[in-house]
Every structure is written in C-alpha cells, then in structure tokens.
Amino acid sequence: xxxxxxxxxxxxxxxxxxxxxxxxxxxxxxxxxxxxxxxxxxxxxxxxxxxxxxxxxxxxxxxxxxxxxxxxxxxxxxxxxxxxxxxxxxxxxxxxxxxxxxxxxxxxxxxxxxxxxxxxxxxxxxxxxxxxxxxxxxxxxxxxxxxxxxxxxxxxxxx
Amino acid sequence: xxxxxxxxxxxxxxxxxxxxxxxxxxxxxxxxxxxxxxxxxxxxxxxxxxxxxxxxxxxxxxxxxxxxxxxxxxxxxxxxxxxxxxxxxxxxxxxxxxxxxxxxxxxxxxxxxxxxxxxxxxxxxxxxxxxxxxxxxxxxxxxxxxxxxxxxxxxxxxxxxxxxxxxxxxxxxxxxxxxxxxxxxxxxxxxxxxxxxxxxxxxxxxxxxxxxxxxxxxxxxxxxxxxxxxxxxx
Numbered sequence: 001x002x003x004x005x006x007x008x009x010x011x012x013x014x015x016x017x018x019x020x021x022x023x024x025x026x027x028x029x030x031x032x033x034x035x036x037x038x039x040x041x042x043x044x045x046x047x048x049x050x051x052x053x054x055x056x057x058x059x060x061x062x063x064x065x066x067x068x069x070x071x072x073x074x075x076x077x078x079x080x081x082x083x084x085x086x087x088x089x090x091x092x093x094x095x096x097x098x099x100x101x102x103x104x105x106x107x108x109x110x111x112x113x114x115x116x117x118x119x120x121x122x123x124x125x126x127x128x129x130x131x132x133x134x135x136x137x138x139x140x141x142x143x144x145x146x147x148x149x150x151x152x153x154x155x156x157x158x159x
Numbered sequence: 160x161x162x163x164x165x166x167x168x169x170x171x172x173x174x175x176x177x178x179x180x181x182x183x184x185x186x187x188x189x190x191x192x193x194x195x196x197x198x199x200x201x202x203x204x205x206x207x208x209x210x211x212x213x214x215x216x217x218x219x220x221x222x223x224x225x226x227x228x229x230x231x232x233x234x235x236x237x238x239x240x241x242x243x244x245x246x247x248x249x250x251x252x253x254x255x256x257x258x259x260x261x262x263x264x265x266x267x268x269x270x271x272x273x274x275x276x277x278x279x280x281x282x283x284x285x286x287x288x289x290x291x292x293x294x295x296x297x298x299x300x301x302x303x304x305x306x307x308x309x310x311x312x313x314x315x316x317x318x319x320x321x322x323x324x325x326x327x328x329x330x331x332x333x334x335x336x337x338x339x340x341x342x343x344x345x346x347x348x349x350x351x352x353x354x355x356x357x358x359x360x361x362x363x364x365x366x367x368x369x370x371x372x373x374x375x376x377x378x379x380x381x382x383x384x385x386x387x388x389x390x391x392x393x
Binding site: 048051052054055058067068069070071072073075076077079080083090093094096097098100101103104105106107108109110111112113114115116117118120121128129130132133134136137138139140141142143144145146147148149151152153155 | 178213235237250254255263267312318328337338340344351352354376379380384
C-alpha cells in the first residue's frame with residue numbers, strides 16, 4: 001500500500017482549519033470533488049473503528065505481558081508497526097485521527113473538574129503545593145527543552 | 160432529565176464552552192486565555208450554579224473521557240509523518256526521556272521535608288499519562304500499611320497542575336529561557352505536561368506535536384517500567 005505522500009497524482013489542497021492544527025495534510029486528487037472540497041471516500045467510522053481496534057489489541061498485549069503501560073499507548077505502537085509492515089494505510093485513519101486531535105484538549109476537562117473538586121486537598125495543602133508544583137514543572141520543561149535542543153542540534157550537525 | 164439527555168447535555172456543554180474559549184484564545188492569542196484552563200473553571204462555576212454534583216458530572220461526561228483512548232492512538236498519524244526525523248534521533252529521544260523522568264522524580268522528592276514524604280512520593284508520577292500514573296501509585300501502594308499508602312487524589316491534582324500549566328505557560332517559559340528548537344519544545348511539553356501539553360504542541364506546529372507525542376508515549380512506557388521500582392526502593 002502506498003504512503004500518503006508517495007501516492008501518484010497527489011496534490012495539495014487547502015485543508016480545513018482544524019486539520020492545520022494537527023498536521024500538514026496532503027490529500028490525493030482522487031479525494032477532491034469538482035468544487036475543490038475534500039470528500040473522503042473512506043468513511044470516518046472506518047478510521048475510528050481502526051483506532052478502537054488498536055486500543056483493544058493494546059489491552060490484549062497489556063493483559064498478556066502484565067504491563068502497567070495502558071492499552072492506548074501500546075495501541076499507538078501497534079498501529080505504527082502496522083503502518084511499517086504495510087498492513088494498514090495511514091490514509092485509512094487520517095480523517096478520524098485529525099478530528100480526534102482537534103478535540104483532544106477538551107477531553108481532559110471532566111478530569112480537571114474532578115481534580116478541582118478535591119476539597120480536602122485544597123483546604124490542607126493545595127495553595128502551598130500549587131506554586132511549588134508549577135515551579136517544579138517549569139523546571140522540568142526548561143531541563144528537557146535545553147537538553148533536547150543541545151543533543152538534537154549536535155546529532156543534526158554530526159549527520 | 161433522563162440519563163441519556165443528561166449525558167448529552169453536559170458533554171455538549173463542555174465542548175461548547177471549550178470551543179467558545181478557543182475562539183477567544185485564537186482571536187486574542189494570549190497564553191493566559193488558554194481554553195483548557197478557562198473552560199475547566201467555567202464548567203466548575205456552571206456546576207456550582209446548577210448545584211449539580213461533580214461526581215454526577217464525571218459520570219455524565221464519561222463518553223468524552225473515553226475518547227482520550229482513541230485520541231492517544233490517533234497520535235500515530237503525526238508520528239508517522241515525522242518518522243524519518245524521529246528514527247534518526249532515537250538515541251537522543253530515549254536519553255532525554257530517561258533523564259526527564261529522573262529529573263522530575265528528584266525535583267518532587269526534594270519537596271519531601273516540606274510537604275511530607277508520603278505526599279511527595281505520591282506526586283512522583285505527576286508528569287506521566289494519567290492511566291499509567293494511577294497504575295504506578297496502585298502498584299507502589301500494595302503491601303504498605305494504611306498510613307503509608309500513596310495518595311491517588313493528590314496525584315490527580317498534581318497531574319492537573321502539570322498539564323494545565325503546560326498549556327498556559329509552557330511555550331512562553333521555554334521561549335523566555337532560550338529554547339527555540341520546535342522539536343525540543345515539543346519534547347519538553349510532551350514529557351512534562353502529558354496530553355494537554357501535547358495538544359498545545361500541535362497548536363505550535365506538526366513537528367512540535369509529533370515530538371510531543373513521542374515524548375509523552377516514551378515517558379509513559381519508561382515511567383511504567385522504572386517508577387514502581389523506584390517508589391518501592393525509597
């Protein structure tokens with residue numbers, strides 16, 4: 001199966017605004033209708049089903065190997081292996097993936113609402129821990145950011 | 160309101176509030192207006208005004224939380240598109256993630272004398288994907304006495320603070336401290352601020368997003384293997 005970027009006749013057409021948040025989208029000419037609008041002939045539910053099946057496969061691997069790593073993280077690696085082995089085309093899930101990545105930040109809101117509701121925590125030490133944890137997290141960004149920047153630049157120069 | 164309507168109402172309201180804030184964020188481009196922060200606060204206020212229990216809200220928005228699973232798998236697409244770049248730097252990525260996990264654990268353990276060792280240890284996996292972090296806490300708590308059990312609600316708050324601060328302040332702090340490489344910005348946000356940080360990296364560009372996805376996934380895998388062992392040791 002051909003990769004998205006390798007497909008003959010591929011042409012770039014402006015992607016919907018939300019797609020540009022996630023990734024550069026190159027849509028094959030066969031996908032474009034006469035009006036120039038993208039009309040995918042691979043329905044969204046198929047892509048979504050593949051994502052769910054990947055999670056189920058990940059959960060199964062997790063159960064077999066008794067790992068802590070959640071099924072969705074394992075599912076991500078399984079899906080990448082399927083792309084590599086050319087068992088699946090990335091095109092199959094691209095539309096569903098882009099839509100999910102568009103709403104991803106919103107999916108955390110219910111979890112954060114529950115965390116804010118931890119009255120016992122906030123009354124005890126929340127207001128002390130809040131600034132300390134922000135500083136600890138900021139230190140981690142700076143550490144990882146600088147380390148990664150230095151090492152990535154060095155390895156790019158070596159190449 | 161029956162169960163289905165209630166689920167639909169609160170899930171739709173959560174999304175509507177988020178996308179409303181996102182419009183404002185895109186229009187004004189100020190990091191403090193990040194929609195995840197303000198949409199969370201707006202939902203808390205709405206729940207309080209409606210006197211709707213948070214536990215009921217959590218149950219009613221379960222479909223949204225469930226979508227987090229497929230969303231993590233969906234990150235395969237940007238990772239796949241950046242695979243050449245990622246594969247060529249795999250040693251660097253692994254080293255950065257491993258050192259990031261150790262740095263995060265040490266920085267939290269330094270809080271021990273101030274907040275108590277049990278609370279500090281509970282916060283060690285604060286920069287790891289929620290599902291893995293909770294698994295680490297459960298595993299590390301087994302076999303301990305009741306007084307020595309690690310505190311999952313505390314960890315939930317720690318994860319929220321790491322994630323939200325990543326969305327609001329992460330790119331700004333990185334820019335001010337001289338981190339300009341988009342790959343490094345992505346890795347930092349993915350390693351420290353999990354899914355919310357990764358989503359923020361996607362708003363910067365696809366390269367930052369792909370590196371954030373890799374950082375978050377590798378952190379989950381490495382932390383799942385290393386941290387339970389470390390927490391049992393200390």
